[in-house]
Amino acid sequence: MLRKDSGSISVKSKWTKTKWLLSDHVLRRFVPETKLFTRSSLNEMTDRYKMVYFKPTNGTGGSGIARILRTSPRKFRVKKDARTFEVSSASALFDQLQKIAGGRSYLLQKGIYLQACRGLPFDLRMTMQKTGGGNWVPSVMFVKLGKPNKVVTNYHQGGKLALVEQTLQRSGYTSTQIDHYKRQLKMLGIQTARRFDRHSVRFKELGLDVALDRNGRLWILEVNTRPNFNALKSLADKSLYRTIVRYGKMYGRTK
Ligand SMILES: Nc1ncnc2c1ncn2[C@@H]1O[C@H](COP(=O)(O)OP(=O)(O)O)[C@@H](O)[C@H]1O
Ligand SMILES: [Mg+2]
Helix, strand or coil: CCCCCCCCCCCCHHHHHHHHHHCCHHHHHHHCCEEECCCHHHHHHHCCEEEEEECCCCCCCCCCCCCCCECCEEEEEEEEEEEEEEEHHHHHHHHHHHHHHHCCCCCEEECCCCEEEECEEEEEEEEEEEEECCEEEEEEEEEEEECCCCCCHHHHCCEEHHHHHHHHCCCCCHHHHHHHHHHHHHHHHHHHHHHHHHHCCCCCCCEEEEEEEEEEEEHHHEEECCCHHHEEEEEECCHHHHHHHHHHHHCCCCC
């Protein structure tokens, strides 16, 4: 049943949203393995993957995120913000991560080796917005280039926005490949929007964070239900900001 509600809703929990993606037979292939952080899931994930991301279940803006690298069978290097430390056992790793978590719920996610452009790792943002008629539109896509020495690409952590074509071109992709990725991003956006619609028709905007790995594969890192609009003002090309605001007006996000 379609409810006519004004305003949009948001869901904070990355765990809830990841489970929604995993329940979709198309989307699940694009989701890196994700588990709630416990001692046993930490052992499992670090046995399986050389790189694991540690993210607050209810976090935003790239805060609280750490990256775990297995440097030898028992050694781990953890990087969070400007700090890097090493531990020499799985249980020491668990203790340190628990300190970082400080009682908050955390997730472990398979680490994706992000493609880089001129040495800067980047990921892609696909924004979906609903029209007055209730149809989802892939409204804008852009790139977030990470600040060197950061484990996140977020704008609020020093990341810089850039255009998809330019970035992929500079990273060595052909225009045929770029078109393919743009179509894939739209497909992921539409499929995700349909899936979220099953949970509530009151979702009006979604921002997918999609990683392109060094083997050319796309991975959905997370879905934002209240994507940041302001960062788009930083782009020289103001047409993306104008587009996101134009759609935002239809559901009262922007004036
Ligand atoms: N599994 C992962 N592998 C590689 N990089 C990741 C992974 N998860 C997150 N990141 C990096 O951290 C950033 C922030 O993570 P994200 O899940 O989007 O949380 P937030 O809600 O804080 O933005 C991503 O844009 C990406 O640059
Ligand atoms: Mg994000």
